[in-house]
Amino acid sequence: MNILSDIPPSEQRREASTWQGGARPRYPEASVEHAHVDLALNAALGRLTGYVSPAALAGAWHDWATHLLLSPAKQLELGVQAMNNMQRWLQYSTSAMFGTPAEPVQPLAQxxxxxxxxWHAWPWNQLSQGFLLTQQWWHRATTDVRGVSSHHGDVxxxxARQLxxxxxxxxxxxxxxVVQQVTLASGGQNLLHGMARAGTDMRRxxxxxxxxxxxxxxxxxxxxxxKVVMENHLVELLRYDPVTPQVHAVPLLIVPAWIMKYYILDLSPHNSLVRYLVEHGHTVYMISWKNPQADDRDLSLDDYRRHGIMESLDMVVRESGAPQINACGYCLGGTLLAIAAAAMxxxxxxxxxxxxxxxxxxxFTEPGELSLFIDESQVSFLEAVMWQQGYLDTRQMAGAFQLLRSNDLIWxxxxxxxxxxxPDKDNDLASWNADATRMPYRMHSQxxxxxxxxxxxxxxxYLVNGRPVALTDIHIPILAVGTMTDHVAPWRSVYKIxxxxxxxxxxxxxxGGHNAGVVSPPGTPxxxxxMSAHEHDAPYVDPDTWQAETRVREGSWWPAWEHWLxxxxxxxVAPPPQGRSVRDAPGHYVLEP
Structure with a gap:
């Protein structure tokens, strides 16, 4: 199926010959022939490096090492710090041997x-203190080096933290x-079971x-x-059955991120935001994205807007008869919804x-630790990998997210x-997290x-149909939700709306975090x-001041949002008549591996 078949020929030509901002397209297929050799080499190298660009790492290291070499005062400071840390560790070790350890170095809260x-008994406290002091020294060594770019310093x-x-x-x-105690208590069974798990993980x-x-x-x-009420090459549109005698006249369309399957918002019944909304009288429509394959490599970000959001919006308005709808976007789905709203x-x-x-x-000037993997070198390297296979696969995305929290998610x-x-905890959120999706080469590159x-x-x-869009054109009410410990979309970045x-x-x-903070039904401990409203003509309040001055309310945020909605x-009104349907929810796309 040709996803571009319904675009006017003039628009197809513009789509094929331009990139955002008018630059030449970056598709390797449009490059000179020998570029394919370079791309194949980079793609093969990516499989060996965990899809991290060695050039990006080398550039960051060179920037840091060169400027450190040119900073004798910083070198002297680090030398003094190393001697002080060694002296402090020796003093701690000596006192710990006699049962009166000095004040220890405290690890970070997380x-x-x-x-x-x-770990508080000798010699284990001596080991942990030595590690924490070394970690402290390396943090000082890699930060505040004069002349190093902030991005390279962060990398x-x-x-250093990963190593x-x-x-x-x-x-x-x-x-x-702790491991030694468990091993003695189980007669080594823990290690045998661990070896079996490691073998299974290795085979996978x-x-x-x-x-x-x-x-x-x-x-x-x-x-x-x-029911699935609409289907195209990119989405299935789900409409949830009403459960209340009457419903609100204005339906709600939810746009989830295509980096995840939609049911993060419809987990087990007690964790389902969809069920909560339906039980409060909202007619809810949900987009379920197709899990792209290699032949979907040329799907663009604008295809996701037109064939995802706009065609779904057309269907919701047509089926419900409502002249207007409320819309909700999660993660990347929210970014795309903002683009669509600005264009509308x-x-x-x-x-x-x-x-x-x-x-x-x-x-995206402050996107959090994800920015560590996003610069020209890294994006070009990733494009080579995606060019060869047609998409960004689940292992590549999972690897990046795991590295961001390697202490929790890896070690x-x-x-x-x-x-x-x-064993790993078996719950609906963990199971959903294992059910990852891919992203098409062209769309993700854009x-x-x-x-x-x-x-x-x-x-x-940002261009839509060849013309830029501006967020300032949006004049409908907006509610933005940030989560406190989000490492994917830091709340201060979300606040910039x-x-x-x-x-x-x-x-x-x-x-909570990016997922657990959103999946937070009433009763979650x-x-x-x-929460507070900011009128468009009110003076700006920076996020830290806002946080300090806004009252903290206990409990789930779901009721507060539902009240706003x-x-x-x-x-x-009476529930709208049930129109045609393609199949029962959850549809086919969410089941695709």
């Missing part, structure tokens, strides 16, 4: 490796008292597969009743009543999984270049949120 009481600091995490005493049997890695999701969509998760506002399309952005960025997991005989590298949306240079828009923006900050969802 570092749980040395929490067990066994070097990150790599240190790999040699932490908690990773080895001989230096981990060599075969290029991952552990299957334990919970199946349509059987265990994604079971909110509904520019073109006089008034079918959106409101827009909710869940952990979604529109400004601590291996400690639990292989040495302590603690996304990285146009949004991350060029930040064209925030600077009003306020100065970039010209409308009323309600900002909501909730506890230890949850809280902050209900005010924009119109009067109560």
């Amino acid at each position: 570092d749980k490796r040395f929490n067990d009481p066994l 070097v600091t990150f790599i 240190l995490d790999g040699v932490a005493p908690s990773n080895f049997i001989a230096t981990n008292p 890695a060599l075969a290029g597969t991952s552990a299957p999701a334990s919970l199946r969509p349509g059987r265990d998760v994604a079971i909110t009743p509904g 506002a520019r073109d006089g399309d008034e079918r959106l009543a409101s827009m909710t952005l869940l952990a979604a960025q529109v400004d 601590s997991r291996r400690l639990r999984h292989y040495l302590l005989d603690i 996304y990285l270049r146009n949004l991350f590298l060029q930040n064209s949306l925030a600077s009003s240079r 306020i100065p970039l828009s010209d409308t009323s923006v309600t900002f909501l900050l909730t506890s 230890n949850r809280s949120y902050q 209900a005010r924009l969802a119109g009067p109560w």
